Amino acid sequence: MIDQALLDQHNLTADEYRLIVELIGKEPNLTELGIFSVMWSEHCGYKSSRVHLKKLPTEGPRVVQGPGENAGILDIGDGLVVVFKIESHNHPSYIEPYQGAATGVGGILRDIFTMGARPIAVLDSLRFGPPDDPKNRSVMEGVVSGISGYGNSIGVPTVGGEVYFDPCYNLNPLVNVFCLGLAEKDKIFYAKAEGAGNKVLYVGAKTGRDGIHGATMASAEFGMETEHKRPNVQVGDPFKEKLLLEACLEVMDRGLIVGIQDMGAAGLTCSTTEMAAKSGMGVVVDLDKVPQREEGMTPYEILLSESQERMLLVATPDNVAAVQAVFAKWDLDAPVIGEVVEGGRARISFKGQVVVDIPVDAVVNLCPAYTRPSLPPGPPPPAPPLEALPLPEDLGAVLLKLLASPTIADKEWVFRQYDHMVQINTVVLPGADAAVLRIKGSPKALAMTLDGNALYTRLDPRTGARIAVAEACRNLACVGARPIGVTNCLNFGSPEKPEVMGQFEQAVTGIAEACRTFGIPVTGGNVSFYNDTEGLSIHPTPVLGIVGLIEDIRRLVRPGFRAAGDAIVLIGESREEVGGTEYLLAQHGLRAGAPPAIDLEQEKRNQDFLLEAIEAGLVRSAHDLSEGGLAVALAECAFHGRGRIGCEVDLRSDLRDDVLLFGESQSRILVTCRPADLGGLLGSAAARGVPAEAIGRTGGTWIAVERSGRGILRVPVAEAYEAWKTSLPSYFQIRT
């Protein structure tokens, strides 16, 4: 009955099939095959990535839960923990941008509240093809509306993130969604199915045929008509999820349940087998008791459906009625569909027949891991020597061009579609270096950021990945937060391509190295392979989500210039580095050269110095230098400040003017301080081996830069602001 064609449809190899037969001691039936197909998929089983992810540091004094659960958990003191994770929803978001992105938000929210935490913040990392192509604009509009539609309705603020544009995402946009929740340390819940005799309850939306990717079987074998095929993208219902969120948090808060697991990828299959496997137990389930949205569903479809907004709970028989009462209050049913049993097997019945009888351990824990062939990345395409690059005559025009480039331009068009203030914790609104949320009733605050420069990782995966970690931490440092933990979303092409595996290995190595230097654990994340369309892989795009802690919110610092007359200090060293820069791309049309070098130890020294200076109250504003270099950073500091104060800067350097203004050397930060504090700030930098120099002062209405007294850049703040502010909306203007 099971032949190669069927295995191909289930993405299982002949070797994997032999292993399945060996593990379960029989030929699987079609339903059982479907279960293995999803549980052993790259998405659920991490087949290609697992051996490499072991390189990541996962331990630290704050770690309550590392990788392996729905989300990572860190202790932030005062009896509180943060629960956070990032997930990709790339493929669905291309097929159906609105629902793909919306259900991406819904899925990550469930990962967080299934652990007993109330989600308090969402951030997204979005990558699209350039917005001058209407197809890309339509994908982007759909994705942003989807995030907005779901997140706003459920009432979790979308507080930040990033949006990048590159033609490599034309046919494969990236939608990575990060969520963070807050919980009391002694009220965390896990996906446990302990205690034989405990009841398994199904809560939330009814099960439909949506999202069954294997459901393209020949109809003859099911006795079904082919028109029952459904698109693979699920449809989200944020209202249902809101009810589910409140009801789940209520039963957890009242201690009414033993364990809980959301039904995400692989739906009912994944949640039942994982919960049982984690507790060394078995489970019996009666599929006739599963609430179904449509008639005539087969066990295969019920088990593999990825209908949204569903959870599985385990409760002692005594508590079942109380749990059901809470769900009834929120207008949700909570039928008992099964029971926890001894023996480590999942026994699932349908219309009185046992349709699945397999050991849960085999499904959940024994998915093979592969060390796939890999090819180390070659050197990046060389950038032409600097002498061969013409020095633009009007550097002011270059600045305006960079400020208007979609990747650098203001993203308000995006984030004002997100409710970024609901729950009234958002202290630093989107657009700054990092989002900052207060913790009600505490002097502490949380900072979080998503970062990753895919052009750097394309040119040099290891350096690019190190920079992604360093930049995320730098962004946190700029608001006065110390990094405490990491989640990552690794977006790559097909792992079956050796060059992609080479990029992946290098990137993971880079992340591991940087996380070790910063002493921060990786508590989980997500790998998204197969980001290939029409044979083209995306740039390797690791996205780092890093969470930081601010001990005293009164010490918070923001990027904008505060007042005229403050001293401007540049921390870090500017070098002759133009490879991989936005300048090289926007002005010279080149994606080439080695990305900027990074010395992780120096980076850490610079950040530690900044944090201490902030804690000592010496810093009035801080902003990191990234895409577009010093000139763009100066402009952004002017834009972010109230009153849009300009600056007068005088630099001393041997670098060529364009490199000096637009080079992207790492580990650099622009800070301002009161003139009276300048001596102290520079003195303590020198004492710590941190390069820092006073480069000018704030004031006026121009972004004015001289080098040794000779003007090299002079642009009115208002004109620069206009270029930066109007660029993105101009692509989306309704044309009548």
Add this chain to the structure above:
Amino acid sequence: MKFGVVQFPGSNCDFDAYHALSRAMKRPTVMLWHKDHDLRGVDCVVLPGGFAYGDYLRVGAIARFSPLMQEVQAFARRGGHVLGICNGFQVLLELGLLPGAMLRNKNLKFLCQHVHIRVEDARTDFTRAARKGQVLRIPIAHFDGNYYAPARALKEIERRGQVVFRYCDADGRVTDEANVNGSLHAIAGIRNEAGNVLGLMPHPERASEALLGSTDGRAIFESLIFSLERRRPSRRPAARTRARHD
């Protein structure tokens, strides 16, 4: 005085309103469950922001049938104070306690941003702590905040002076640009004829603590506290809660 915040399924600014009233304004505040029939002796009912019943069908359309809304309507008829914020305003329109309706924002996008609103009437129980013409900086967050009423009804609303807040720029000028959602007559908030029911799209609870960037929303809560506590002299003297906004 005691505030009550109504919780519909899908409300999501309920705890924000609770926090602002109980913590920032330091007044007793209780949550009121939509399925109950008991207003628990509150002096002012707050219908909070969010997406009651998912805003399915039409914003506020299903929430108006919640059991508690019968009590709220009776309470309002008796002169009880009702404040509808954002989705709460939309529910008040559906309930018929306030005139008009909401259309989608003129740019057909959800809008979350700080806006300026001008106090058109400082004699209401919701605005006493402000002054006429004062400009408040308060955030909005909505998809359906484009206020609409038929021409004749709008004329009546204006004639009776029911417009309490209008969108304006930082200097108090009512302009098309400042009227971000496209509301008719730049209406951001209106009251009923009797003056005991007010609905507004901006979120005063998001502008009640300095840490969050604005305290201008306090003027509305302070006004209510001042108005209602003055009427009940046995309660805490209202003068202490007087705003510093003049």
